Amino acid sequence: MADKCDAGRGEARDPGRALDAALVEQAQEGSLEAFNQLVVRHQDHLYALVYRLVPDRDQAGDAVQEALFSAYRNLSTFRGGSVRSWLARIAVNAAMDLQRARKRRPSQPYPELEDESWQPAGDGTTEPEDLSLAGERSRVLVAALARLPAEQRNCIVLFDVEGYDYGEIARLMGISVGTVKSRIHRGRVALRTALEPMRELLRG
Amino acid sequence: MDRNPAPSHAAHDELLLARLYGGDLEGRELERAREMVISCRECAAVLADFEAIAAATVAMSIPPRPRDFTIGPAEARALRQRGPAPKPGLRGIVSRLGPVRALGTSMTAAGIAGILALGAISISGQTATSSIDYRQAAEPGGQELAIGSPTSAQAPNAPQDKNGAGTPAPSGEAADWASADTLAAQTPEPNPGESGSPRAPAADDGAQPGASGAATGSGYAEGGGTGEAPPAGQAAGSDSGPLWLAGFGCLAAGGLVFVVVPTLRRRRSAGGTG
Numbered sequence: 001m002a003d004k005c006d007a008g009r010g011e012a013r014d015p016g017r018a019l020d021a022a023l024v025e026q027a028q029e030g031s032l033e034a035f036n037q038l039v040v041r042h043q044d045h046l047y048a049l050v051y052r053l054v055p056d057r058d059q060a061g062d063a064v065q066e067a068l069f070s071a072y073r074n075l076s077t078f079r080g081g082s083v084r085s086w087l088a089r090i091a092v093n094a095a096m097d098l099q100r101a102r103k104r105r106p107s108q109p110y111p112e113l114e115d116e117s118w119q120p121a122g123d124g125t126t127e128p129e130d131l132s133l134a135g136e137r138s139r140v141l142v143a144a145l146a147r148l149p150a151e152q153r154n155c156i157v158l159f160d161v162e163g164y165d166y167g168e169i170a171r172l173m174g175i176s177v178g179t180v181k182s183r184i185h186r187g188r189v190a191l192r193t194a195l196e197p198m199r200e201l202l203r204g
Numbered sequence: 205m206d207r208n209p210a211p212s213h214a215a216h217d218e219l220l221l222a223r224l225y226g227g228d229l230e231g232r233e234l235e236r237a238r239e240m241v242i243s244c245r246e247c248a249a250v251l252a253d254f255e256a257i258a259a260a261t262v263a264m265s266i267p268p269r270p271r272d273f274t275i276g277p278a279e280a281r282a283l284r285q286r287g288p289a290p291k292p293g294l295r296g297i298v299s300r301l302g303p304v305r306a307l308g309t310s311m312t313a314a315g316i317a318g319i320l321a322l323g324a325i326s327i328s329g330q331t332a333t334s335s336i337d338y339r340q341a342a343e344p345g346g347q348e349l350a351i352g353s354p355t356s357a358q359a360p361n362a363p364q365d366k367n368g369a370g371t372p373a374p375s376g377e378a379a380d381w382a383s384a385d386t387l388a389a390q391t392p393e394p395n396p397g398e399s400g401s402p403r404a405p406a407a408d409d410g411a412q413p414g415a416s417g418a419a420t421g422s423g424y425a426e427g428g429g430t431g432e433a434p435p436a437g438q439a440a441g442s443d444s445g446p447l448w449l450a451g452f453g454c455l456a457a458g459g460l461v462f463v464v465v466p467t468l469r470r471r472r473s474a475g476g477t478g
Contacts, residue, residue, distance in 0.1 A: 032275065032277060032280045035275065035280075036274040036275060039273050039274045040274065043269065043273045043274075044269065046273075047266070047269040048266040051266050051267070052264070057267055057270050058270060061269060061270040061271060064269070064273055065271075068273050068275065069275070069283055072275055072280065072283050073284075073286060134263075134265055135265065137260055137264075138264045138266075141257075141260055141261060141264050142264065145261070157261070160258045160262060161261055181223075181226065181228055184222075184226060185219055185222035185223050185226060185228075186219065186222075188222040188225065188226075189219055189222050191257055192218070192253045192254060192257060195253075195257060196253075199256075202256045202257060202260050203256050
């Protein structure tokens with residue numbers, strides 16, 4: 001638990017930084033191919049991140065595409081450091097823009113919550129029953145996350161999944177560290193309350 | 205899972221447990237939370253739930269991404285033409301609009317704001333003045349009338365408005381003018397011995413604080429006045445000529461920028477192509 005407060009947790013998990021840096025340099029010199037290699041390297045991670053924030057496949061896809069367009073346009077502003085974190089920051093901002101737009105124009109709940117057409121891919125050795133359980137667990141979790149206020153959901157995902165520390169989240173979201181902590185703790189309690197009936201499923 | 209937690213657990217703070225899970229407790233709070241987890245089975249289960257939910261969130265299966273996000277040459281060309289995203293704040297506005305149009309926008313905004321503010325002030329000034337007139341009309345003794353207008357002092361039962369027109373008000377309405385009373389409470393009291401005795405010396409008037417409105421002959425203290433300050437709105441109204449001018453000037457200049465700049469651009473581009 002204590003290690004969660006360490007600074008720069010997000011960057012500690014960043015493999016292939018040297019390759020990323022080289023690709024960015026080439027992309028800054030005008031190589032579209034280099035930029036697209038970056039996209040290929042990071043698109044799954046970015047999509048997974050945005051999907052947790054915006055639990056709708058199509059909207060998450062749009063947000064990732066917007067983020068990558070924005071990254072391409074702003075390549076010249078990249079000042080070193082982790083490319084993965086830089087792209088993640090842009091993707092989180094795109095996701096938050098989408099959330100704000102949804103707030104302004106409240107429409108249907110996230111349609112993905114009703115969609116049971118997909119199952120997580122198995123690796124060949126996984127039992128079908130385990131696969132089904134994992135799918136069910138994810139669906140339940142996505143539904144519970146989607147019901148959280150977006151601010152709490154963002155903080156929890158960035159902290160638990162992306163491994164950002166409080167300071168990084170605060171900078172990213174433009175709020176104070178205290179607010180980040182409060183949102184995470186309140187979000188945890190709300191998530192637990194929502195998932196209480198499915199406790200056994202989650203403990204699997 | 206215990207669906208009916210022990211009564212003692214109901215008093216336990218789950219937020220404290222969440223903070224314990226986040227590693228954000230120290231001192232007495234940390235001790236208390238640890239004690240709760242050790243002594244209460246439900247609290248221990250809550251902590252385990254936080255752990256399980258966090259682990260499940262990380263391990264959550266994500267549906268396959270709907271498409272490939274690589275950028276095509278045509279998109280890249282379009283994005284390069286658009287250039288970097290505009291900067292936020294003032295620099296962003298200036299870089300987005302260009303310095304001249306940013307200046308025009310800010311001047312127009314300042315002009316509109318100024319005109320609206322002055323309009324609001326003059327409207328409130330008029331309201332205050334008319335309230336005072338009604339109060340004067342409702343005053344039975346006529347002393348207030350004498351303060352406000354020497355003409356009125358001569359004929360207390362025929363109250364006049366500031367323009368001299370007679371405006372009889374039924375005495376029964378006096379109690380209804382609470383706002384006038386409130387305003388009267390805020391209006392400076394006249395100097396002792398001045399009420400009912402019109403005073404001529406203009407030098408003294410000028411020396412009275414807030415008497416500049418009366419000195420300019422606004423009619424409030426017409427006929428000599430008593431040195432009583434006019435309502436703030438009216439004072440502002442009489443002094444606000446240059447402000448009105450500045451407001452309209454800003455608005456006109458801003459509007460001009462919006463008209464002139466596109467025209468110049470059109471002419472330049474027409475000259476370039478011709």
